Amino acid sequence: xxEQKVNLMAEVTLVTSFQDADPMGVIYHGNYFRxxxxxxxxxxxxxxxxxxxxxxxxxxxxxxDSYVKYVQAIPFNHEIRITAKLAEWENYLRxxxxxxxxxxxxxxxxxxxxxxxxxxxTEEMCFASPKILAEKLEPYFV
Amino acid sequence: xxEQKVNLMAEVTLVTSFQDADPMGVIYHGNYFRxxxxxxxxxxxxxxxxxxxxxxxxxxxxxxDSYVKYVQAIPFNHEIRITAKLAEWENYLRxxxxxxxxxxxxxxxxxxxxxxxxxxxTEEMCFASPKILAEKLEPYFV
Amino acid sequence: xxEQKVNLMAEVTLVTSFQDADPMGVIYHGNYFRxxxxxxxxxxxxxxxxxxxxxxxxxxxxxxDSYVKYVQAIPFNHEIRITAKLAEWENYLRxxxxxxxxxxxxxxxxxxxxxxxxxxxTEEMCFASPKILAEKLEPYFV
Amino acid sequence: xxEQKVNLMAEVTLVTSFQDADPMGVIYHGNYFRxxxxxxxxxxxxxxxxxxxxxxxxxxxxxxDSYVKYVQAIPFNHEIRITAKLAEWENYLRxxxxxxxxxxxxxxxxxxxxxxxxxxxTEEMCFASPKILAEKLEPYFV
Numbered sequence: 306x307x308e309q310k311v312n313l314m315a316e317v318t319l320v321t322s323f324q325d326a327d328p329m330g331v332i333y334h335g336n337y338f339r340x341x342x343x344x345x346x347x348x349x350x351x352x353x354x355x356x357x358x359x360x361x362x363x364x365x366x367x368x369x370d371s372y373v374k375y376v377q378a379i380p381f382n383h384e385i386r387i388t389a390k391l392a393e394w395e396n397y398l399r400x401x402x403x404x405x406x407x408x409x410x411x412x413x414x415x416x417x418x419x420x421x422x423x424x425x426x427t428e429e430m431c432f433a434s435p436k437i438l439a440e441k442l443e444p445y446f447v
Numbered sequence: 448x449x450e451q452k453v454n455l456m457a458e459v460t461l462v463t464s465f466q467d468a469d470p471m472g473v474i475y476h477g478n479y480f481r482x483x484x485x486x487x488x489x490x491x492x493x494x495x496x497x498x499x500x501x502x503x504x505x506x507x508x509x510x511x512d513s514y515v516k517y518v519q520a521i522p523f524n525h526e527i528r529i530t531a532k533l534a535e536w537e538n539y540l541r542x543x544x545x546x547x548x549x550x551x552x553x554x555x556x557x558x559x560x561x562x563x564x565x566x567x568x569t570e571e572m573c574f575a576s577p578k579i580l581a582e583k584l585e586p587y588f589v
Numbered sequence: 590x591x592e593q594k595v596n597l598m599a600e601v602t603l604v605t606s607f608q609d610a611d612p613m614g615v616i617y618h619g620n621y622f623r624x625x626x627x628x629x630x631x632x633x634x635x636x637x638x639x640x641x642x643x644x645x646x647x648x649x650x651x652x653x654d655s656y657v658k659y660v661q662a663i664p665f666n667h668e669i670r671i672t673a674k675l676a677e678w679e680n681y682l683r684x685x686x687x688x689x690x691x692x693x694x695x696x697x698x699x700x701x702x703x704x705x706x707x708x709x710x711t712e713e714m715c716f717a718s719p720k721i722l723a724e725k726l727e728p729y730f731v
Numbered sequence: 732x733x734e735q736k737v738n739l740m741a742e743v744t745l746v747t748s749f750q751d752a753d754p755m756g757v758i759y760h761g762n763y764f765r766x767x768x769x770x771x772x773x774x775x776x777x778x779x780x781x782x783x784x785x786x787x788x789x790x791x792x793x794x795x796d797s798y799v800k801y802v803q804a805i806p807f808n809h810e811i812r813i814t815a816k817l818a819e820w821e822n823y824l825r826x827x828x829x830x831x832x833x834x835x836x837x838x839x840x841x842x843x844x845x846x847x848x849x850x851x852x853t854e855e856m857c858f859a860s861p862k863i864l865a866e867k868l869e870p871y872f873v
């Protein structure tokens with residue numbers, strides 16, 4: 306059975322920081338997760354399921370893998386737009402990210418993170434996402 | 448009454464990371480806390496009072512203030528030696544740090560952090576450090 | 590002769606990140622420089638003297654010391670307002686920061702950083718701030 | 732023609748920091764690049780081709796993509812062993828990483844980064860790695 310499609314997306318525009326840049330004058334590759342984090346935070350706020358809501362629901366959602374494709378170096382003091390889009394959710398929560406140059410609209414980065422639900426009582430990984438996630442996502446079903 | 452003197456010190460030598468440097472090629476000023484943290488970790492291990500021991504003892508020890516004097520810029524890929532010394536403990540835990548160029552021995556940075564005990568049950572700040580700290584420190588009294 | 594007074598201030602409101610919080614659930618003390626950095630960036634943009642302008646002007650402005658007073662722990666996912674105010678400028682650039690709880694207006698942190706001009710050709714520290722700074726600040730003289 | 736095999740590997744053992752852990756008490760997923768960085772630094776030192784050598788050679792080596800598989804959460808204050816192994820080099824520099832629990836030897840993480848040479852004069856990406864890399868690697872050919 307195909308996965309229930311969901312249309313859930315968030316975006317944020319920000320100016321990159323001097324402190325996140327490395328001696329080459331561009332954002333250090335490990336610091337892109339900061340941008341992903343901020344856009345995913347906004348994505349999860351949309352469905353009222355932030356980190357605190359997760360704990361209340363009895364589930365932790367550790368990241369199980371991540372991928373980043375650095376298409377173009379991002380300078381510091383540079384305005385970027387980050388989008389986060391829910392790509393999969395029935396077995397794990399996959400969020401796809403794209404970073405754009407805010408001025409030119411050119412794509413600078415893409416990547417994803419996948420998270421899986423862990424039952425905080427049993428400390429066991431869930432093979433399917435818990436019902437609470439489906440409930441939160443329902444308004445975004447298409 | 449004067450504070451009971453304690454002779455407790457730790458040190459660590461490490462090579463600074465590319466990722467902690469900024470576009471000027473030197474360690475970003477906010478990243479020095481990383482060096483302080485590592486030396487304080489070793490200091491606290493000496494008295495068997497690390498973060499987990501603190502929680503078990505019923506006290507959190509938030510940092511209440513910090514000061515850093517950046518005497519000389521620290522390049523990345525540079526070997527430094529960090530010392531942490533317990534400077535005060537009866538009312539709060541003050542640790543003094545010095546960072547040296549590991550090769551020349553020249554002093555590059557000094558600073559301190561002060562922490563205060565907070566009773567985790569009442570969430571109240573302790574005006575004097577709890578007995579557990581004195582017990583941990585006793586072997587280092589001078 | 591007293592220092593020429595300047596009325597220059599910037600502020601920014603943001604939501605703290607999960608990733609900047611430590612296992613106690615509050616912003617790690619070393620990460621406050623991230624908030625200071627963002628507000629100082631906005632302050633310097635006001636006088637058109639950001640990091641790139643500094644390099645073009647022939648001066649680097651390394652931080653020579655910093656102080657932070659952690660009045661109240663800042664949780665993650667918490668809305669804060671940061672103000673940066675130019676406090677001294679003739680011999681060094683001192684910026685004073687205050688972090689407020691954005692909702693209650695309560696003060697959570699205060700701190701400062703001091704930077705000094707270094708002539709990038711001679712690599713020598715300037716005892717007085719270079720003329721370029723006075724020119725940039727002139728519209729804000731009071 | 733198959734790629735010339737190279738046997739080049741580095742490893743480092745360290746204790747994870749409180750400051751790199753998130754409110755779940757485990758290392759934040761974006762901070763694993765810190766471990767990769769440290770092991771890659773040692774790998775590159777083996778062939779005398781660190782960041783400064785790269786710049787001298789006329790090439791920058793930006794990371795073009797990265798992948799991390801988080802097999803098991805890593806607590807703070809936990810001793811880990813990180814290995815970095817050169818996996819490909821003729822067209823780009825791929826380093827494979829594994830993080831082990833230093834005590835049990837259990838694998839906790841794996842990942843890779845890929846870097847590509849960029850000619851610093853022309854700012855053009857090199858389709859094949861420059862000769863300097865082959866020269867540096869020659870002692871490790873198998």
